[in-house]
Amino acid sequence: MAEVRDPERRFYQYIVVGCGGVGSATVYWLSKRVGSDVLGIEQFHIGHDNGGSQDHSRIIRLAYHDDRYTKITPDTYTAWEEVEKESGIQLVYHTGGIKFAKKNELGHVIDQYAEAMSKHGIKYERLTGSQLHEKYPQFETDDSYTALYEEKAGLVDAAMSISVQIQLARAHGASVIDNCPVRRIDKAPNGHIMVYTANGIYQCRRLLVTSGAWINNVLQSIGVHVPIYVTQEQVSYFATPHVKEFTKEKYPIWIYHGSDRDYYGLPSHGNSGSKCGIEMGGVVVTPETRTYIPDPVREKYVTDFLKETIPRSLGPIMYTKTCLYTMPKDRHFVVDHCGKMRPGWDNVIVCNGAGHCFKFSCLLGKILSEMAVDGKTQYDVSNFNIDRPAITQPGWTPEMYSETGGKVPVGAPTSKL
Template sequence: MDTYRVIVVGCGGLGSAALHRLAAELGPGVLGLEQFDLGHHRGASQDHSRIIRLAQHEPQYAALAAPAYKAWEEVEAESCQQIVTRTGGLVIEDRVARRGAATGTRNIEGYTAMFDRYGVAYELLDADDLVERWPQFRVRGGEQALYQAESGIVDAARANAVHVALARAAGAHVRANTPVRAIRPDGDGVVVVTDERTYRADRVVVASDAWTNQVLAETGPRLPLTVLREQVTYYATPHLAEFAPSRFPVFMWHGAHNFYGFPVYGEVATKLGQHMGGDETTADSRSFVPDDVRRDRYAAFVDDHLPRFGGPELYSKTCLYTVPPDQGFVLDRLPEHPQIVVAIGAGHAFKFAALIGSLLTDLALDREPAHPIDAFRIDRPALTDPTFPRSLHV
């Protein structure tokens, strides 16, 4: 039986980051197991781009935002690869479309409260200010916008590949196309079963996202996770200069639906998605065929608010969100088996991935995490109380 100090199950965004940080400390004592090809398109960590931002509406995430930027800078410095591109970022609230909706802290005031608390500079813009700065937008007059200059793009596929490469350079072993069939607590350690061989480790980090309950099946209760099939569309806009990263920011548009968009990056095309609007599915039954309802919804938004952002559809593609009832991360050891660490990104973790890799390393090596993560405990009511209300905001 091959033995390692730590085995990481799943080499997507969070798993590859943990693999890198663990290998930096333990070298060849670390093994990464990925059930598909590295860089596959079946999970949550694919594609060119994710938004990175200091704009957070809840304190548990606002506390991690600046440290996440620092963690990405460390990865860039070690690899000499650019992963983060600053474009500036907008949160645009269509207050007419949202009238009467229960938004909680997911509004402009929720974001500015966190900015003020953490001393982050920002600008507030009305509809006229928004169009004066970025005439690409079309507005009705009821919009308010929040601009923060440090927002931008973190290149998801590139980041994962860099994390894996750095882990290998530090001596870690990585095996792709190696599904984990079971993990079993074994005394103070863990046995990890694959089709070809069985491994033993002192600690295991499970970063399997939509496959988490399958991997944890022999370790305890099933987590109440909802898997959603989300979708983005790339538009081959002919107006490339107007939507270059130096001229157009990443944005989130909170209206009747919550859209998010990117300048031209990764493809010679702009990109639009909707946060939390997909159908429920499972990791194994999900379809890869894009939903025409979402396509039409995106096209209508572009026609109404960003007409030159659009163009012929280059392609639409799907990914998965794996979401607890409160939409919060899970970053914790299993209470019954503390040698097993679990990470779930809840569909919004990639911007924090480089930092989460360090936090998972702290947990796996029995250290106090360097930043507060009590809000992401696995024994919180959202994950243990079967009557806890599920909240999947759209």
């Protein structure tokens, strides 16, 4: 059925605040369970580019060196497949994926990926730098490099995913309101949650907050603060003259682990060229202070790296696009209810994707829907609890915040957001 929203309706069993990657998935999975009893609220238009869920493509992969993620990465594919089957639209493209590093720098990180994948029965292939070049001639690597190849890795069409999940949710009867900022939340005498918005007051039995960098804007009115920091990151698209070599059929997604910084790249998809960015390292901002202006120094880092490693991917920069990463200090997900921080608020469930969750977003939506409807989930999210030291201890300082290491940016531990 098409969405026929009653503008006078003010009570829903479930309300989702924030309809980006995770939020759109949550509305979708809830709608499959409860139909018209779910409302999604988005402060901007659906598919906006103000946060972290945007752009043509995002990496999806099984390869993680951390059991917290490796044990659920296969389920991410299953979740996406269900959306693809219902919609008839392809969202995931299997390009294959490469993880590589200099052996004498961070070769041990590639070993950690192999160990974690072996533990969970995930297939992979170890490659020398020469074998990587033989498999993908685009990579100018010799045996000073070590690599890991994963066949199932690829990309997710990010913009299409959000659009499709919202469309399917509406087809199941869900209501979705965009351009509707949430001002605050409160509790009614009957225990229902009151959601004050620019469009009036709504009530629900359970509230799910998936609002990215604006998470504390929503939660502050109930006395809950999730200590996160927000960075402005960027990716560049190159108009390579060697177009045929950088299609999804010829060129894998890849992640390079370096001693100074990590890089990642994707093949051409949508109306873009070959894509490359630095993983992390952007300036600490707030949603209000971010500039949308690319950093030319970071563009040069990317260009210099590609000149050395994948030179045929280069060409004029078509454009460089900024986005926000929103992360706890340990850079792990938060998937939990707020009652652990503020007694009496168990019916508010919060999710933060820590700047690396789009590949997981469909599965996280399913997990959140189960937590909301059933009070628990079949998936192990126990390590993403909201009362862990990185969240609750103000002085907690990590040794590393990204997959290979690197200090938390200056200002991050005391960031207000």
